[in-house]
Amino acid sequence: MLLSFPNWIIHISSALEWGIGAALIYRYGKLTGKRNIRIFGLAMLPHWIGSFFVLGYHISTDSIPLLLDMSEVINFFGSIALLWATLNLLKTTKKKQAAGYTAAFAAIVFAGKPQSYMGADIFDTILQLSSVVYLTFLVLLLVLFRRDRTIFSALTVAGFWFVLVFISVTVYCIYLATVVRGYPTLSHDDLLHGLAESLLTVSNLMIAIGAHRKIREFEAEQLRKGK
Numbered sequence: 001m002l003l004s005f006p007n008w009i010i011h012i013s014s015a016l017e018w019g020i021g022a023a024l025i026y027r028y029g030k031l032t033g034k035r036n037i038r039i040f041g042l043a044m045l046p047h048w049i050g051s052f053f054v055l056g057y058h059i060s061t062d063s064i065p066l067l068l069d070m071s072e073v074i075n076f077f078g079s080i081a082l083l084w085a086t087l088n089l090l091k092t093t094k095k096k097q098a099a100g101y102t103a104a105f106a107a108i109v110f111a112g113k114p115q116s117y118m119g120a121d122i123f124d125t126i127l128q129l130s131s132v133v134y135l136t137f138l139v140l141l142l143v144l145f146r147r148d149r150t151i152f153s154a155l156t157v158a159g160f161w162f163v164l165v166f167i168s169v170t171v172y173c174i175y176l177a178t179v180v181r182g183y184p185t186l187s188h189d190d191l192l193h194g195l196a197e198s199l200l201t202v203s204n205l206m207i208a209i210g211a212h213r214k215i216r217e218f219e220a221e222q223l224r225k226g227k
Contacts, residue, residue: 002061002187007194010201011058015051017204021156022048024211031218036088037151043085046078062187076130083137086144093147138164156210162203170196 003011022044029037053071057064138161145157170186173196177189186193 002190003058003193004190007190007197008058010194010197011055014197014201014204015048015055017201017208018044018051019048021159021204021208021211024208024215025152025156028211028215028218031215032150034092034151036085036092039088040082040085043081044078046074046081050074050078058187062185072127072130076126076133079130079133079137083133083140086137086140089144089151090140090147093144134163153210153213155213156207159203159206159208159210162206163200166196166199166203169199 022041024041025044026038026041029035029039029041050071053067053074057067057071060067062068141152141157141160145152145154173189173192174186177183177186177192181189181192183189186196
């Protein structure tokens with residue numbers, strides 16, 4: 001296998017932490033009786049499933065590209081699910097503007113097929129669309145946090161945003177591994193690959209810890225009220 005044991009630990013931790021974060025957010029929604037928060041937790045599941053396709057790709061020693069392509073497709077729908085769940089939460093804070101956000105999203109994503117920077121392959125286009133959707137989700141998540149800070153903790157919101165750091169560093173590591181260090185792919189450069197993936201682990205850990213904090217805060221508040 002291309003990945004060393006420590007690198008496998010990092011990859012598996014990333015997947016597990018996202019799943020734990022989703023479960024904790026769902027639990028928080030259940031404790032607070034807020035259905036839309038539970039929906040948000042469920043909306044995180046496609047990305048979690050996509051992470052196992054990536055693990056499968058690495059198990060195959062990166063010999064089955066279809067697994068990586070399938071993860072991109074699943075993550076695309078996962079980003080749409082997160083955006084939709086965030087829009088639902090926004091409707092509970094200010095209904096009049098939520099429709100405007102929905103229309104803006106539709107205009108961005110469905111106005112036309114973007115020009116592919118990596119080639120004409122359909123999976124490259126899906127990857128670009130997924131990026132647009134996720135960025136839109138991040139912006140609306142920040143708007144939601146500013147309106148109602150009882151839904152997510154600042155750490156959870158920061159965790160979702162930290163994914164951008166992971167992506168940026170990964171792109172740079174790909175350049176270093178393939179152009180500077182002469183490896184065929186980033187996966188062949190175990191050091192840089194592990195470094196990049198560790199940032200995703202940090203991001204997912206922030207999301208999970210933030211959700212856990214909200215649960216603790218809610219339970220403490222309930223104890224103070226004597227419930």
